[in-house]
Amino acid sequence: MIMSLANPTRFLSLVSAVVPWLTALVVILLGTGLYLAFFVSPPDYQQGETVRIMYVHVPAAWLAMGCYLVIAIAALGTLIWRHPLADVAAKAAAPIGATFTFVALVTGSLWGKPMWGTYWVWDARLTSMLVLFLLYLGLIALWQAIEEPGRAGRAAAILALVGAINIPIIKFSVNWWNTLHQPASVLRVDGPSIDPALLTPLFVMGAAFAALFMLLHLLAMRTEILRRRVRALQQTQVEHAVLVGA
Amino acid sequence: MSPALALLVRDVKLAWREGGAIGVALGFYLVVVAIMPFGLGPDLNLLAHIAPGMLWVALLLAALLSADRIFHNDYEDGTLDVLATGPQSLPMVAAIKSLAHWLTTGIPLALMAPVLGLLLNLPLDAMPLLVLTMLAGTPAVSFVAAIGASLTLGLRRSGLLLALLVLPLYVPVLIFGVSTASMAIVGPGSPWPPFLMLCAISLASIVLAPLAAAAALRTAMR
Amino acid sequence: MPDLGPHAAFIIGAYAVAFVMLGVLTLVTVANDRKQRRILIELERKGIRRRSAAKPPTPRVKMTKSKPEKAGAKRKPARARKTRS
Numbered sequence: 001m002i003m004s005l006a007n008p009t010r011f012l013s014l015v016s017a018v019v020p021w022l023t024a025l026v027v028i029l030l031g032t033g034l035y036l037a038f039f040v041s042p043p044d045y046q047q048g049e050t051v052r053i054m055y056v057h058v059p060a061a062w063l064a065m066g067c068y069l070v071i072a073i074a075a076l077g078t079l080i081w082r083h084p085l086a087d088v089a090a091k092a093a094a095p096i097g098a099t100f101t102f103v104a105l106v107t108g109s110l111w112g113k114p115m116w117g118t119y120w121v122w123d124a125r126l127t128s129m130l131v132l133f134l135l136y137l138g139l140i141a142l143w144q145a146i147e148e149p150g151r152a153g154r155a156a157a158i159l160a161l162v163g164a165i166n167i168p169i170i171k172f173s174v175n176w177w178n179t180l181h182q183p184a185s186v187l188r189v190d191g192p193s194i195d196p197a198l199l200t201p202l203f204v205m206g207a208a209f210a211a212l213f214m215l216l217h218l219l220a221m222r223t224e225i226l227r228r229r230v231r232a233l234q235q236t237q238v239e240h241a242v243l244v245g246a
Numbered sequence: 247m248s249p250a251l252a253l254l255v256r257d258v259k260l261a262w263r264e265g266g267a268i269g270v271a272l273g274f275y276l277v278v279v280a281i282m283p284f285g286l287g288p289d290l291n292l293l294a295h296i297a298p299g300m301l302w303v304a305l306l307l308a309a310l311l312s313a314d315r316i317f318h319n320d321y322e323d324g325t326l327d328v329l330a331t332g333p334q335s336l337p338m339v340a341a342i343k344s345l346a347h348w349l350t351t352g353i354p355l356a357l358m359a360p361v362l363g364l365l366l367n368l369p370l371d372a373m374p375l376l377v378l379t380m381l382a383g384t385p386a387v388s389f390v391a392a393i394g395a396s397l398t399l400g401l402r403r404s405g406l407l408l409a410l411l412v413l414p415l416y417v418p419v420l421i422f423g424v425s426t427a428s429m430a431i432v433g434p435g436s437p438w439p440p441f442l443m444l445c446a447i448s449l450a451s452i453v454l455a456p457l458a459a460a461a462a463l464r465t466a467m468r
Numbered sequence: 469m470p471d472l473g474p475h476a477a478f479i480i481g482a483y484a485v486a487f488v489m490l491g492v493l494t495l496v497t498v499a500n501d502r503k504q505r506r507i508l509i510e511l512e513r514k515g516i517r518r519r520s521a522a523k524p525p526t527p528r529v530k531m532t533k534s535k536p537e538k539a540g541a542k543r544k545p546a547r548a549r550k551t552r553s
Contacts, residue, residue, distance in 0.1 A: 043473075048473055048475070049472045049473040049475060049479060050475050050478065050479060052472075052479050053478065053479055053482040056482055056483055056486040057482065060486065079461070095493070096493065099489055099490065099493045102489060103485065103486045103489050106482070106486075106489075107482040107485065107486055110478045110481050110482040110485070111478070111482065113478055114474075114475040114478050131414050131417055134410075134413070134414040135414050137410065138410050138411040138414065141410055141411070142397060142407065142411060145398070145401045145402070145403070145404075145407050146401060150468075151465050151466065151468065154461075154465040155397050155462055155465050155466075158393075158397065158458055158461050158462050158465070159393075159397055159411060161458070162393055162415070162458050163414075163415070165454070166418075169418050169447070170414075170415075170417050170418055172418075173417060173421045173422060173443075174417065174421070176443075177421045177425070212494075216493065216494060216497050219498065219501050220497050220500075220501075223497070223500045223501040223504050226501070226504035226505055226507075226508055227504050229508060230504060230507050230508055230511065233511050234511070237511070
C-alpha cells in the first residue's frame with residue numbers, strides 16, 4: 001500500500017478521491033463533537049463548566065504529539081527507505097503540527113486562568129508543549145532556509161529524528177524539574193479515571209481533530225507535489241529559453 | 247601520531263591561533279552576565295539565588311556563538327571533502343571536531359564561570375561543584391551544537407538558525423546542570439542525582455550526536 | 469446551550485481561538501493548493517508539460533517560435549528533470 005503510493009500521480013488521484021469524503025467526515029464529527037461538548041456533557045464536579053475547554057485542549061495536544069510522530073516516521077522513510085513521498089509528507093505535516101501545538105498552548109492557558117488563577121504556569125505538560133512548539137519552529141525554519149528540496153528534506157529528517165530522540169528526555173527532565181504536576185489521567189493502565197460522560201465527547205472531538213489533520217495533511221501534500229512540479233517545469237522552461245536563444 | 251589525534255591537534259591549534267575565537271566567546275560570556283544585574287537590580291540575595299541559572303544560560307549562548315565555526319572553515323576551503331574521503335569515518339571526524347570545540351570553548355567557559363560567579367554573589371563553597379557540573383555538561387553542549395552546525399552548513403544566517411534549532415535540545419542539560427548547583431546551595435536534597443543525569447546526557451550525546459552530524463554533513467556536501 | 473457559569477468568556481474564548489486558528493490553517497492550505505494547481509494549468513496551457521503526461525506534443529507557442537525542430541527541443545527538458553530527481 002505504502003509502496004504503491006510511491007508514484008505521485010497515483011497518490012494525487014487517490015487524494016482527489018478521498019478529499020470529499022474526508023471533508024464530510026470532518027464536518028459531521030466536528031458538529032457531533034461540539035454538540036456533545038456543549039449540550040450533552042455534564043459539568044465536572046470539581047472544575048465546573050470550565051472542563052468543556054478540555055474537549056479542544058486535549059485533542060489538540062494529542063494531535064500535536066501525533067503529528068510529530070508522523071514527521072519522525074516520515075523522516076525514517078526519507079533516510080532509510082528513500083520513499084519519494086516521505087519528505088513531502090514530513091514537510092506538509094510540520095505547519096499543521098505547529099498550529100495544533102499552538103492551539104493546545106493557547107487553550108491550555110485559557111483553561112489555566114480560571115483553574116490556577118494565572119494564564120501561564122510552568123506546569124510540566126504546558127512546558128513540554130512549549131518545547132515541542134520550538135522544535136516545530138526549528139523544523140519549519142530549516143525547511144525554509146535550504147533551497148534545494150533534496151538537501152532540505154534530508155536535513156529536516158535528521159533534525160526530526162534528533163528531536164524525536166530528545167523529546168522523551170526533555171519530557172522526563174521537565175517532569176523531574178516540576179514534580180508538582182498532576183499525573184496523566186486519560187491513558188492509564190488501570191483505565192481512565194475520567195467519568196465516561198466526559199470521555200465520549202473527548203474522543204469524538206479527538207476523532208474530529210484527527211480527521212481534520214488527515215484532510216489538511218493530504219491537501220498540503222498535494223500542494224507540495226504540485227509545487228515541485230511547477231518548480232521543475234519553470235526550470236526546464238528557463239533552460240529551454242536559454243538553449244533556444246543560444 | 248594517529249590520524250585522529252593529528253586532526254584534533256590541528257583543530258585545537260587553529261582555534262587557538264585564530265585568536266579572536268576563544269576570546270570573543272569569553273568576552274560575550276562576561277558581557278551577558280554583567281548586564282543581567284542591570285535588568286534584575288543589585289539585590290545580592292536575589293543574584294546569589296539565580297546565579298547558577300544565569301551562568302548556565304549565558305554559557306549556552308556563548309558556546310553557541312562559536313558553534314557554527316565547528317565545520318564552517320573546513321567546508322569553505324574544501325578540507326572537509328578531503329577528510330570525508332580520508333581514512334577516518336565521517337562520524338569520527340565529526341566527533342573529533344566536536345571534541346576540539348569542547349576543548350577550546352567548553353572548558354574555558356566552564357573555568358571562567360566562578361570568576362563571573364563572584365560578580366553574582368555566588369557562595370564560594372558552591373563554586374567547585376558549579377565548575378564540575380559545567381565540565382560535565384559542556385561536552386553535551388559542544389556535541390549537540392555540532393549537529394546544528396552541520397545542518398546549517400553554508401546557509402545564510404546560519405548562526406541564528408543554529409540557535410533556533412539547538413537551544414530547545416539544551417533544556418535537559420540546563421535543567422540538570424542548574425539543579426545540581428542549586429541543590430548544593432539551597433537544597434532540598436542531594437546534588438548527585440541530577441549530576442549523574444547530566445553525565446548520562448553528556449555521554450549519550452558524545453556517542454549519538456556525531457552520527458547525526460555526519461549524516462547532516464553528507465547532505466551538505468552532496 | 470447551558471449556562472456556562474462565571475468562566476463563560478474563557479470557555480467561549482478557547483473554542484473561538486481553536487476554531488479560528490484551525491480555520492485559518494484550512495483556508496491557507498486550500499488557497500495554496502488552488503494557487504499551485506492554477507500555475508500548473510497555466511503552464512500546461514502554454515504547452516509546457518511533464519514528460520510523463522503522455523499527450524501528443526502540442527506546438528510550443530513561446531519556445532519553438534524561432535526553431536522548428538521539435539524533437540530536440542522536446543528531449544532536453546526531460547533529461548534535465550531526470551538528473552535533478
